[in-house]
Amino acid sequence: MHPNSPDQAPDGTGRGVTRRELIARLIGLGMLAAGAFFLRRIFFPRRLEGESLRTFEAFLDTLLPETELPSWRATGVMPRLLEELSAERKTRRALAEGVEWLDAEARRRKGARFFLAGEEARIAVVAAAEASPAGSIPAFFYRVTRDQAVRLHYSHPAVWRKIGLPHAPQPDGYWDFEDAPAS
């Protein structure tokens, strides 16, 4: 065997690590770390907190602003929405990735995170999510959060009374069903 053979350690005690092997191991470790990172993002997306939570709150402000109707804060949308979105891996992931997308898009347009971007910019970003191609991260995020937030918000009596529904269907029913609505 040649004295400088890669199988021979310099101290002669056994096999050493060559530079090529070291690079290969580092690449392997890097790939493992990247894989773990993406797997964690898929299976255990981080919970919203801090500035991410503020972005999501600003997103809900954009979807369901306080006007003549109560805002989402008054109808208790947030905890139920987060609970429902967290129940399935697919929507949990959409929530985390969607919030990241909102911040990235706001930075691209205004150089600030979504919740700091100003109302006009926030509306433009959400409109862009709505208009994104079907199946994309922003489109899926918008669809699942918008539909579920709307369902939770408009099922609150404080909201539907303002819109003109007088009461729940039972126990009184709608005996005036043959009449023109009272103006």
Next chain:
Amino acid sequence: MPRLPDADVVVVGAGAGGLAAAWRLTTAGAQVVLLEAGRAYQPERDYPQTSGDFELREFPYDASRDSDGRPRYDFGPAQPLEREWDGYRSWNAGQGRFVAGDERVYQAYSHVQGVGGSTLHFQGEAHRFHQDSLRMHSLFGVGTDWPIPYRELETYYAVAEERMGVAAPVNPLRPGGGPHILPPHPLSFGSGRLAKGFAAIGATLLPNALAILSRSTTARPQCNYCGGCTQGCPNGDKGSADVTFLPPARATGRLDLRTQAQALEVELDPHGRAKAVIYADPSGARHRVRGRFVVLAGGAIETPRLLLACRPTGHPDGLANGSGQVGRHLTETLHWTAVGLLPERVDSYRGVAIDGSAWEYAVPKRGNGWAGGFRLATSSNAMGLRGPVAYAERLVPGFGLAHQRRLREIFGRAVAVHAIGEWLPNDRTYVDLSPSMRDAHGIPRARIRSWLSPAERALVRTMADTVREVMRAAGASEIVEETTSLDIFGATHVLGTCRMGTDPVSSVADRDGFCHEIPNLAFADASLVPSSGCGDSPCLTITALAIRTADQLLERGHADETTNSG
């Protein structure tokens, strides 16, 4: 010494047919054990419709899943959607196209398991079939003819109507009537605004024929027009089988109702007669109940599933399936629905779910590429337009202030018109057993295969064009939602999988509703119905046939007794 039977009759399934048959049998003196896979519901507790989030609440049972959350059904291959049908796909303003891909989607098969079955969430429609619907093969060379004449069915229609409490108008296209018929429910204000749209196509919008009380009886109150029939009627004014047929059957003292009892097998004796039904209770423990007769009433999916899953000696392809007909000839009803906006607020959330119907197109005829017909109806509440959630989610796109403004602008203005049409049997639409899915007891699930033939697709097109014309002529020309069975399977009216006929080669049951191959096994459910009608809802027909089967059984039972005693 042979063991005596536990009952004269074992009935499997406590839905529209099973409970009607059990009522007829017990009131005639028979001892009946009635097995029901689901549980019994208490209307006031289980579906009150009093809470603020009533729009988010479905019927308190997910009919597509077992109690353990596992899907109850498997589905066959999806049908490709052709480009030429793009203008007829399901969509709405809020969410866009329902089916993103180019294949028809199996959304769900939604039949409630429980005492009352599908009648717990049906809309109360109680229609007599048109007499020509029973002769589609003779008249048009399609489908099959019924083995009984219409006049025999008529007798039982009247019995069912009286028991269920049917309110209906005089309708020359579905003659009937009699002192048992209650006054019709008036049209709601919103549906009344659509009448001129129907007139424009030569149709008359009549109050619908409904098993919903238009005045109180000693046992049940009048409807209060909440519009929530599909979520279960907390008042008991809707004629679901649990409030119409069950109480008098129980009062006889001859009904033994066993809930959460999943039928697993029909046992035969050495002579090839049915002798018992094996069922499992919620703990999984198995029980055997013996009867002189067995009546299957699990519906057009579960009844063939039970038969196909039973493989006793001499029945390698399933019980009663020597002809290979069990599970075949599955028919649905086609549907097309449009939601449009009227110019002014009508508060269309008020009134019964499907309050008006027009029957001019519901007389069998030959059309452009199809044979059959369809019925038109006003169905704002049936389409779930019951409150702001439906509007916000489905009818108004976008978000924020613009979304709120638009919602407030259109709330109470949305009205729906739908067409329900005939589906003819075809070779690609049937029920068999899933090769991969089994229930908790190890029994294969039913696999539903649904495929629209060119005739069905042509009829949907005619239905769609007609509905769009009604909406336009009624002034509801701003369409915000269209839904159809063209691209989504979501059947509720399924029929024909153990159909009755005179020829054992092409049918499973004889003209009396008894199995050709097993003389003391009968059918009392939708599986028996050989054709789907011209857009008629099938509940009244299923119920009438079930009562007729019970009468035939009583006659046969009496004949057996006479023979044995002689």
